[in-house]
Structures are given as structure tokens and as C-alpha cells.
Amino acid sequence: xxxxxxxxxxxxxxxxxxxxxxxxxxxxxxxxxxxxxxxxxxxxxxxxxxxxxxxxxxxxxxxxxxxxxxxxxxxxxxxxxxxxxxxxxxxxxxxxxxxxxxxxxxxxxxxxxxxxxxxxxxxxxxxxxxxxxxxxxxxxxxxxxxxxxxxxxxxxxxxxxxxxxxxxxxxxxxxxxxxxxxxxxxxxxxxxxxxxxxxxxxxxx
Amino acid sequence: xxxxxxxxxxxxxxxxxxxxxxxxxxxxxxxxxxxxxxxxxxxxxxxxxxxxxxxxxxxxxxxxxxxxxxxxxxxxxxxxxxxxxxxxxxxxxxxxxxxxxxxxxxxxxxxxxxxxxxxxxxxxxxxxxxxxxxxxxxxxxxxxxxxxxxxxxxxxxxxxxxxxxxxxxxxxxxxxxxxxxxxxxxxxxxxxxxxxxxxxxxxxxxxxxxxxxxxxxxxxxxxxxxxxxxxxxxxxxxxxxxxxxxxxxxxxxxxxxxxxxxxxxxxxxxxxxxxxxxxxxxxxxxxxxxxxxxxxxxxxxxxxxxxxxxxxxxxxxxxxxxxxxxxxx
Ligand code: SF4
Ligand code: SF4
Numbered sequence: 001x002x003x004x005x006x007x008x009x010x011x012x013x014x015x016x017x018x019x020x021x022x023x024x025x026x027x028x029x030x031x032x033x034x035x036x037x038x039x040x041x042x043x044x045x046x047x048x049x050x051x052x053x054x055x056x057x058x059x060x061x062x063x064x065x066x067x068x069x070x071x072x073x074x075x076x077x078x079x080x081x082x083x084x085x086x087x088x089x090x091x092x093x094x095x096x097x098x099x100x101x102x103x104x105x106x107x108x109x110x111x112x113x114x115x116x117x118x119x120x121x122x123x124x125x126x127x128x129x130x131x132x133x134x135x136x137x138x139x140x141x142x143x144x145x146x147x148x149x150x151x152x153x154x155x156x157x158x159x160x161x162x163x164x165x166x167x168x169x170x171x172x173x174x175x176x177x178x179x180x181x182x183x184x185x186x187x188x189x190x191x192x193x194x195x196x197x198x199x200x201x202x203x204x205x
Numbered sequence: 206x207x208x209x210x211x212x213x214x215x216x217x218x219x220x221x222x223x224x225x226x227x228x229x230x231x232x233x234x235x236x237x238x239x240x241x242x243x244x245x246x247x248x249x250x251x252x253x254x255x256x257x258x259x260x261x262x263x264x265x266x267x268x269x270x271x272x273x274x275x276x277x278x279x280x281x282x283x284x285x286x287x288x289x290x291x292x293x294x295x296x297x298x299x300x301x302x303x304x305x306x307x308x309x310x311x312x313x314x315x316x317x318x319x320x321x322x323x324x325x326x327x328x329x330x331x332x333x334x335x336x337x338x339x340x341x342x343x344x345x346x347x348x349x350x351x352x353x354x355x356x357x358x359x360x361x362x363x364x365x366x367x368x369x370x371x372x373x374x375x376x377x378x379x380x381x382x383x384x385x386x387x388x389x390x391x392x393x394x395x396x397x398x399x400x401x402x403x404x405x406x407x408x409x410x411x412x413x414x415x416x417x418x419x420x421x422x423x424x425x426x427x428x429x430x431x432x433x434x435x436x437x438x439x440x441x442x443x444x445x446x447x448x449x450x451x452x453x454x455x456x457x458x459x460x461x462x463x464x465x466x467x468x469x470x471x472x473x474x475x476x477x478x479x480x481x482x483x484x485x486x487x488x489x490x491x492x493x494x495x496x497x498x499x500x501x502x503x504x505x506x507x508x509x510x511x512x513x514x515x516x517x518x519x520x521x522x523x524x525x526x527x528x529x530x531x532x533x534x
Contacts, residue, residue, distance in 0.1 A: 035516075047500035051243035062247040 074185035077134045081150035082169040089176045092146035095120040099138035107131035125166040148184030229454035230260040236495050243499035270443035277347035287445045290338030290452035297331040300324035301462050305475030324384045336362050343437035354436025360506050364513035365417030371521035372410035375528040376400050389471035401468040406524045408468045415460045422498040461490035
């Protein structure tokens with residue numbers, strides 16, 4: 001399934017047109033003429049034919065949900081994911097705390113420490129999905145593109161904690177090795193062709 | 206009245222009851238599937254292969270649900286109303302010949318419970334009594350949507366009855382009998398003998414009235430879900446609601462039998478082919494009920510009354526008069 005038809009917001013070129021509606025008759029003779037016209041133009045049979053045609057064509061649009069799923073857009077904001085660096089498979093999060101700070105429902109909780117290489121390391125990171133409103137601010141603010149939204153919209157579980165701990169959100173290492181980590185394309189992500197648009201910072205003004 | 210006749214009648218009654226209760230259930234399955242296909246959906250798919258057991262699942266649900274009688278309803282009337290709808294639907298079946306007569310083990314079976322000499326009047330009358338179910342149930346429910354629905358029932362009631370009665374008068378004049386078997390024998394000569402060729406207007410009028418009678422889609426205003434919740438059925442639950450349901454679908458099947466019997470030659474000369482032909486005709490009329498539901502919008506109550514009193518009834522009267530003149534000269 002292509003996403004273009006959903007992303008194309010330019011409705012003007014999509015075959016939309018104003019329906020030509022006649023004025024309603026006001027006098028009795030006009031009403032009578034309308035009834036006769038409608039009766040003998042057999043408008044009802046047009047409707048019958050349309051539905052019968054659809055039945056014969058058998059062009060079924062049902063998505064049998066648990067077995068089949070519709071693709072969701074890359075900007076969809078579902079349960080969060082934590083990405084890893086492509087180069088080293090290390091966690092991208094630098095523990096800056098911006099996401100914790102910006103979260104408007106105050107549902108991100110994190111703890112950091114200085115590790116043996118004198119780098120900041122995240123020790124605790126949880127998102128309380130019971131409070132999260134999936135606004136996407138955390139993904140937008142993250143300087144490292146570490147926290148993003150994934151496409152997992154099925155959130156039925158026995159424990160809401162099932163979704164929220166760091167280990168769950170972090171891209172698994174084997175997925176990293178297989179090179180199948182998906183880059184987030186939503187709000188705050190790098191736009192395509194960013195490389196060409198980047199300008200060198202002049203060293204001297 | 207000898208014992209053999211009594212036993213035969215009882216067996217026939219039980220068979221008709223069982224077959225048409227089951228058909229009412231399967232009818233809902235077909236309705237869902239046909240509507241779904243016409244709307245590019247799949248319909249029930251999960252219970253059983255292709256959702257075939259959905260009927261059983263619904264049946265179990267209806268039978269095991271709690272029977273709730275709300276506090277402010279008029280108890281006895283509230284309780285009896287669904288029974289009226291279901292019972293009259295099946296009572297009407299008594300005068301319908303479902304099949305040509307056939308012989309098993311040297312015993313001739315007439316697949317009609319009672320060949321009344323006023324068969325058509327009886328069927329129309331008893332089917333019309335079925336509308337007392339929605340009327341009484343709606344008025345006894347202490348619910349404004351039910352009350353609206355009861356008022357609409359009364360409106361439908363006084364509108365379509367005239368049309369169906371007058372429409373059928375012309376064929377009755379031609380056949381000179383009120384028994385459906387006589388109607389069938391009148392048309393037994395083949396397709397060219399069908400009454401629909403000599404009475405096309407009566408056929409269309411009666412067909413339209415049948416939609417009002419069964420409360421199917423262009424005239425589905427008695428229990429119009431999107432306007433008045435479920436109308437008279439709003440306060441009903443469990444099997445009482447199920448009885449309304451069975452009554453409605455049984456009515457659809459019976460009226461689908463009556464239309465071909467009166468206008469389209471019924472089972473013809475009584476051969477096996479004729480019997481299969483009748484079943485095919487019934488299937489078409491039942492399918493048409495579902496078809497219109499997918500295709501057509503509902504009319505308002507005032508539009509229905511306008512249609513019945515100002516358009517269909519004059520047409521029916523003119524039809525009767527013309528038939529009379531043609532028969533006289
Ligand atoms: S999506 Fe919004 S509410 Fe949820 S964790 Fe991120 S910033 Fe907080
Ligand atoms: S904003 Fe990004 S890098 Fe900073 S703590 Fe949050 S997830 Fe880590």
C-alpha cells in the first residue's frame with residue numbers, strides 16, 4: 001500500500017468538485033413534476049445497480065485486523081523506542097535530561113551516573129505510559145535522535161510497565177547487527193537530503 | 206376430524222415452526238453477508254467457517270441473556286408484545302402452500318396447514334395483527350423513543366393496509382377465489398398465465414406494501430436505529446427482543462412466499478421443477494429485501510403516508526376499476 005494518497009493534502013486536484021444541486025420546487029406543479037421525473041427516471045434502480053455491481057466485483061476492502069494490519073505512517077506517535085548508534089551499536093542517549101524536562105505530563109523519569117570513561121550513562125529510564133499523551137515533544141527535543149516514537153500501537157497488556165522500561169524500548173542488539181533499526185521520520189527527525197543543505201560554519205567572521 | 210388428520214397437522218405445524226425459525230436465523234446471516242458484500246466488506250468471518258456459526262453464537266447470546274422488565278413499563282403488555290409479533294408471523298403461515306402436494310409411502314401430503322377458503326384475507330389480516338407487537342410494546346415501554354416508534358407503527362399501519370388490500374383486490378376479482386391454492390392453479394399453465402402480466406400495477410403496489418408490512422428498508426421507520434435508537438425494541442433485551450427479530454424475518458420469508466404465489470405462478474403445475482421454481486422466486490424476493498436495504502435510503506413517516514395515500518391508493522383504485530371494466534366487457 002502506498003502512503004502517497006494519505007500524505008497528499010492537496011485536495012483540489014483529487015477530483016473533488018461541487019455537486020450541482022437544483023433548487024427545490026416551491027409550487028405544487030413543480031413538486032408534481034419532480035415526483036413524475038423521479039419516478040420515471042428510475043433513479044432507484046441506479047442505486048440497486050451500483051450495490052449489485054460492487055457485490056459482483058467482490059472488491060473487498062476489509063482488513064481482517066488481528067491477522068492483517070494497515071501500514072501506519074512514519075510520523076505516527078505510538079509507544080516510544082530508544083535507538084542505538086549505527087557506528088558502534090552503543091546507546092544514543094547521552095543522559096542530557098531534555099526529554100524529562102520537556103515532557104508536559106511529567107511521565108519520563110531518569111537517572112544517570114558518570115561511568116568509568118567519564119561519560120554520562122543512563123542507569124534508569126522509564127516512561128509512565130499511563131500518563132503519556134503521545135505528544136511527541138520528547139522525540140522532538142532529543143538532540144541525539146535517541147528517543148523516538150515507534151509504530152507499536154497495540155498496548156494491551158497485563159502490566160502497563162511492560163512497555164515502559166529502558167530495556168524494552170532500546171533497539172535489541174541482534175536487530176542492530178542485522179542493520180534493521182528503523183530511523184524515525186517524525187517530527188524532530190532529520191529531514192531528507194540534510195547533508196546537502198548543511199553549510200560549513202565559517203571559522204572567522 | 207380423524208386422528209390421522211390431527212397428527213398430520215401437528216407434524217406440519219412443527220415442521221413449519223422449526224424450518225422457519227431456523228430460516229429466520231440463517232436469514233440474518235445472509236442479510237449480513239449480502240449487505241457486507243454490497244458495501245465491500247466481508248461480514249461475519251470468525252465464528253465457524255466464513256462466519257457460518259455466527260447464527261448459533263447470536264442465538265446462544267439471545268437465549269441466555271437476562272430478561273429485563275424495566276420498572277415503569279406496563280408489565281403484562283410489555284411481556285406479551287413480542288409474542289404477538291412472532292406468533293402472528295407464524296400463524297399467517299398456516300394458509301400458505303409452501304410446496305405442491307407430494308406422496309410419501311402412498312400417503313398424499315398437502316404442504317399447507319389449512320387450505321382456508323379465505324386464505325389471502327387471513328394471511329393479510331394476521332400479518333397486519335403482527336404490527337400490534339411494535340405498537341403495544343412501544344406504548345408500554347415508558348420510553349420516548351419507543352413511543353415515537355409506536356406512533357410511527359400506527360401511521361404505517363393505516364397507510365399500507367389500504368394499498369395492499371386494494372392492490373390484491375384486482376387479482377382476486379380475476380381468480381374469483383381467496384385461496385392461495387386456487388391462485389396457484391389459475392396460473393398453472395406456465396409463464397404466460399402469470400397474473401403479473403395482466404396485473405403489473407397490482408404486483409408493484411403489493412410489493413411496495415410488503416416492504417411497509419415487514420418494515421424493511423425504504424420503510425424501515427418503525428425501528429429506525431439511526432433516528433429513534435431501536436424504536437419499540439429499545440427497552441427489550443434477550444429473548445423478548447429475539448422474538449421481535451424472529452417475527453420480522455419470518456414475516457419476510459412468508460411475504461416472499463405470498464408474492465410469487467399470487468403474482469408469479471407459485472409452484473406452477475406442481476412438478477418438482479415448479480417447486481424448485483417457487484423456491485427460486487422466494488429466494489429472489491428475500492434477496493431483494495436485503496438488496497434494497499443496501500441501496501435505498503429510508504423515507505420519513507410523512508413521506509410514507511404521502512406515498513401510500515396520495516399515490517399508491519389512487520393507483521390501486523384505478524387499477525381495480527379498470528380491471529372491473531375489462532372483466533365486464
Ligand atoms: S510523548 Fe509527550 S507525554 Fe509522552 S513521554 Fe514524550 S513528552 Fe512526555
Ligand atoms: S533528550 Fe534524548 S539524549 Fe537527552 S536524555 Fe532524553 S533521550 Fe537521552
